[in-house]
Amino acid sequence: MPWLAELALHLYRALHLLVLTVVPTWLSPEPMPPRALALAGALSAAALASALGLSAWFAARLETRLARNGAALLWLAIATALAAALYYRGPRAPLAQGVFLVAAPLWAALATLASAAAERWLGSSFKHRRMGAAIVVIGLGAVQVFGASSLLGSRERMWWAALRRDGAHLRAVDELTRPLLDQRKQGDLDGVAARCLKMHPASAAPAAPATCACLALRAEARLHARNAGAALRDAEAARERCPEQKGARAVLAEALAVAGRTERAEAEARAALEEGGDPSRLRYALALALERAGRVAEARAEAERAIEAGAGRKAQLLAGALAILTGDLDGATARLAPLAQQDPSDAEALYNLALVADKRGDYNGARQGYLAALKADPRNADARYNLALLTFRAGIVDESRHHARKFLEAFPEDPRGSQLARTTGTPEGAARDGGSPPSRAGGRRPAQDPAGSSGPR
Incomplete structure (x- = not known):
């Protein structure tokens, strides 16, 4: 990703985290990259700059220590959000984990600025105006942050919340299913798929990416359950609804291979590879199709390519099985x-x-x-x-x-x-x-x- 796009995404995530810190349940715990990334980055930069500028103007206008302290705390909160948005990304996501880091300086800044405003504009008739304003703001912050602690304290719940808000959140789907696959609990995949489809019913919006992700997940679950026919139906539906979704195409290629429709499986996998799909999954599906077609040597070569591209246990197991079929017992053992x-x-x-x-x-x-x-x-x-x-x-x-x-x-x-x-x-x-x-x-x-x-x- 070009550095300007990286910067735009970073600013967008930092602003998202600041809003999450104020209202933790209003936004996704891990935002999807916006489609109009340049525009979102520009608006985020403008919003952050406006917050910094308004706090500086406020401090200069009131000319009090409280106002200056509040402005400084707000600058600190924004700097913390920028750092947290950089840290809680990639393998360390979801972003909402940064709420606890940003909450202290941000709510302290809001409380201090509220105290400064109360001192200036509420008048001398309010004897405890500064303390009262601070207590109200801090109390509101405590209710918001600690009220969402059950959500923010669990990565699994945060990923479910992200998937609930955006059913096309493939990263959330991956994070929720990877532990099951790592622990070889493939039977639990169907439960995740059912919950996903309950959030985003297949009948609600025929072309919704949310539905496609859920259907592709259920197809994968049915593949693991050895129900090739049902898996193929779900994969076909996901492919038809969202032809541009590359993850659904990989599941379809695998389902076609398992169902014995080897020519179409090979064609689907090769076309998706040409379009830049995930080579680890697509080369595995291609190897499976070639093996089903009796082209064992070609299948073994594709399985090895899938492993080189990052494929895991399934591709390694297939490569070992194909090595046995070709008589390479040492290669199979390896x-x-x-x-x-x-x-x-x-x-x-x-x-x-x-x-x-x-x-x-x-x-x-x-x-x-x-x-x-x-x-x-x-x-x-x-x-x-x-x-x-x-x-x-x-x-x-x-x-x-x-x-x-x-x-x-x-x-x-x-x-x-x-x-x-x-x-x-x-x-x-x-x-x-x-x-x-x-x-x-x-x-x-x-x-x-x-x-x-x-x-x-």
Whole structure:
């Protein structure tokens, strides 16, 4: 951003913070950059200069110590707001955290100036006019600041307040969802999306950016829930409503890939990349589309590019899975081992590392890895299936049949169950009138992130 635009944004944020300090609940805790940034910056500069000039004129007019002190405190408050606006930005946002820093000099300035004005204009009949004016102003400040302390004391509540005021606040959406993704609580994404849509209903304004952000978030939540059809519907709706919103396009490209519409997913991802979209997300979606189309080598190259662009766990897991598919077991280990070290309960990474050990003929490593994956996720059908086959090949028949029975009980609709029972000599006594949906056919395929799982193969 050019320095003039940076300056305009900084002045706008400083003025926003001063207003927040007076009325903390009237404005967004973290303002979106204004569309007419140059105009907003000019108006903000004029407002701040006017406040400085009026306070200086007021002090000169009254020629009292109180007036001079009030003007000095106001200058200090504005300087504090400028510094706080510079500090509470980027990763240290939201801006409203600076209210507590600016409140002391600003409300002290207002109280002092009110005392000076009361001394000059209320007349001698008001014996405690200076103290009374100061107490009223300080009391008002205390009510405003401390009344909003529950909001200002919680970054999460501040981001929710920002999203409530502006549903297109993608930074707020990111801040509210990132902790869930970091903690791998993808199931909670749907709750965030539902709350977002409750604030900004999809039926309220067909072209509202607010609705687009909420729909894109719900599409992402449904991807993690492996509901590709519903995810695609939401992503299509978000793309149709707000074609210029690049985040929605990335979710659409990923949803198309997961739904198996690989040609359109590839086209959407490449077009969005040409238009300057987020390369980390779009290259991941492109890699996913290429993998679904059977172009594994190209998919692996795109997954690596996504990681270089800053993509996280999903891209690393995909890169590791693709390395396994191309026979590069060392490359797969290099991508997957850091994920397992970072999160020992990462079931997909643990499963893929066990698969690497299995392919290398490392019985103990494979067995321990599959067991670790099952401990992290007891619903990991592939880990249970492979464990039954691994132990059967090793001649440990009792353990093999134990895992085969567990597989049949937990996944009665999985088409691999009958063959597994015949191979291990396990009676098919498990009920087949319910249970989990079938997983991928063939247990020796690597796992991907749930959002990248396309179901049976």
